[in-house]
Amino acid sequence: xxxxxxxxxxxxxxxxxxxxxxxxxxxxxxxxxxxxxxxxxxxxxxxxxxxxxxxxxxxxxxxxxxxxxxxxxxxxxxxxxxxxxxxxxxxxxxxxxxxxxxxxxxxxxxxxxxxxxxxxxxxxxxxxxxxxxxxxxxxxxxxxxxxxxxxxxxxxxxxxxxxxxxxxxxxxxxxxxxxxxxxxxxxxxxxxxxxxxxxxxxxxxxxxxxxxx
Amino acid sequence: xxxxxxxxxxxxxxxxxxxxxxxxxxxxxxxxxxxxxxxxxxxxxxxxxxxxxxxxxxxxxxxxxxxxxxxxxxxxxxxxxxxxxxxxxxxxxxxxxxxxxxxxxxxxxxxxxxxxxxxxxxxxxxxxxxxxxxxxxxxxxxxxxxxxxxxxxxxxxxxxxxxxxxxxxxxxxxxxxxxxxxxxxxxxxxxxxxxxxxxxxxxxxxxxxxxxxxxxxxxxxxxxxxxxxxxxxxxxxxxxxxxxxxxxxxxxxxxxxxxxxxxxxxxxxxxxxxxxxxxxxx
Numbered sequence: 001x002x003x004x005x006x007x008x009x010x011x012x013x014x015x016x017x018x019x020x021x022x023x024x025x026x027x028x029x030x031x032x033x034x035x036x037x038x039x040x041x042x043x044x045x046x047x048x049x050x051x052x053x054x055x056x057x058x059x060x061x062x063x064x065x066x067x068x069x070x071x072x073x074x075x076x077x078x079x080x081x082x083x084x085x086x087x088x089x090x091x092x093x094x095x096x097x098x099x100x101x102x103x104x105x106x107x108x109x110x111x112x113x114x115x116x117x118x119x120x121x122x123x124x125x126x127x128x129x130x131x132x133x134x135x136x137x138x139x140x141x142x143x144x145x146x147x148x149x150x151x152x153x154x155x156x157x158x159x160x161x162x163x164x165x166x167x168x169x170x171x172x173x174x175x176x177x178x179x180x181x182x183x184x185x186x187x188x189x190x191x192x193x194x195x196x197x198x199x200x201x202x203x204x205x206x207x208x209x210x211x212x213x
Numbered sequence: 214x215x216x217x218x219x220x221x222x223x224x225x226x227x228x229x230x231x232x233x234x235x236x237x238x239x240x241x242x243x244x245x246x247x248x249x250x251x252x253x254x255x256x257x258x259x260x261x262x263x264x265x266x267x268x269x270x271x272x273x274x275x276x277x278x279x280x281x282x283x284x285x286x287x288x289x290x291x292x293x294x295x296x297x298x299x300x301x302x303x304x305x306x307x308x309x310x311x312x313x314x315x316x317x318x319x320x321x322x323x324x325x326x327x328x329x330x331x332x333x334x335x336x337x338x339x340x341x342x343x344x345x346x347x348x349x350x351x352x353x354x355x356x357x358x359x360x361x362x363x364x365x366x367x368x369x370x371x372x373x374x375x376x377x378x379x380x381x382x383x384x385x386x387x388x389x390x391x392x393x394x395x396x397x398x399x400x401x402x403x404x405x406x407x408x409x410x411x412x413x414x415x416x417x418x419x420x421x422x423x424x425x426x427x428x429x430x431x432x433x434x435x436x437x438x439x440x441x442x443x444x445x446x447x448x449x450x451x452x453x454x455x456x457x458x459x460x461x462x463x464x465x466x467x468x469x470x471x472x473x474x475x476x477x478x479x480x481x482x483x484x485x486x487x488x489x490x491x492x493x494x495x
Binding site for chain 1 (some may be wrong): 220323325327328329335344423427428429430432433441442443444446448
């Protein structure tokens, strides 16, 4: 089971018996291309599963949840960030994911939607390979602000404060799941996908902060 | 009673053993080097992300190397020459980062020098913010790599014949002069080997750096961090930078062997830091 880092907490709740590897969706895509033994691939974006589907490596991907991109700041909010426009203030230490990871892709889309790409990118001090690293850099207070999913912000509750993005700026983050064709246990893989899509699985996803597909 | 078949069995087994071990160690390196056509490999060496990472790696490693040698040499000398209560405790402290997983080292640095760390407030008052700076990279490298040199330096100085230093003392050489003019030249083989191992370890440093300093192209993204970052984006380039790192590391190992060869008659392995064989007759 290869799954996006943003699913680290919720997937084991849906099926505690599966074996998981969590990471950036981009890195997981590379691993499947390189023949890593996996039965199911769950990504934080349609892009990586679609690319693998186009190459015939996975079955047709299915949308199973949506997510919300938000800003997080350390609880003490050292840079006094109160809205997304504050991230362009000089000297703000901003952390985003790499462009090849969905969370980084979505952050860049947000900058474009707001027309602040140049100013925001000049404040980026670190680019991570998955969303959990971005959360960690903000939660430890090294960074002033980071772009993550609402679900990750929930997981770091108490250490970070969430700032929501204006509706017009928010990119629609969609999570996709697909059965890996080379997987050894196709039946178990399909069962897992069905569990994620079932009312039980969806209830757990809602509880963790994910939206309806 | 040994049958001819039995006599043959041992050399065959030894040959198989050596082949298997060498193949296991070499195969991944061969796979990396032959992963893409030479033309693409050379192109990968010259990309902006690669050259940026080379510059960041060179700068941070040379600075930490200079600090490591400047402070580590007298430290190793003093520790080798003195006997006091708790000495083995001090040596354990020196060796601790060697056995610490790099990720733990990075975490430790974060909670010590990070903005919310133990010294974070003090550093903040002094106007120092290490977060995501090259200084943080240097600290991470220094913390992880310098114990290799310190341990090697202590062992190299301990291996010296103390009467030589005593003679130098009776001839009027002060302690600093004894160290610089007598001990350091005599221990140069061991010191050089230890320095090479320390430098190679620093060049490959990854875990502590990514946790403590983050990763940003041109500022904190060293060569190993670039490999990790490119893994998901461009495997060809990641492999090219990996090959580059292997070439540099191999060059450092070979250099250290040459240094030690000039001091010993039979260097068989890359010397463990402070190899006592520096006093073998040449």
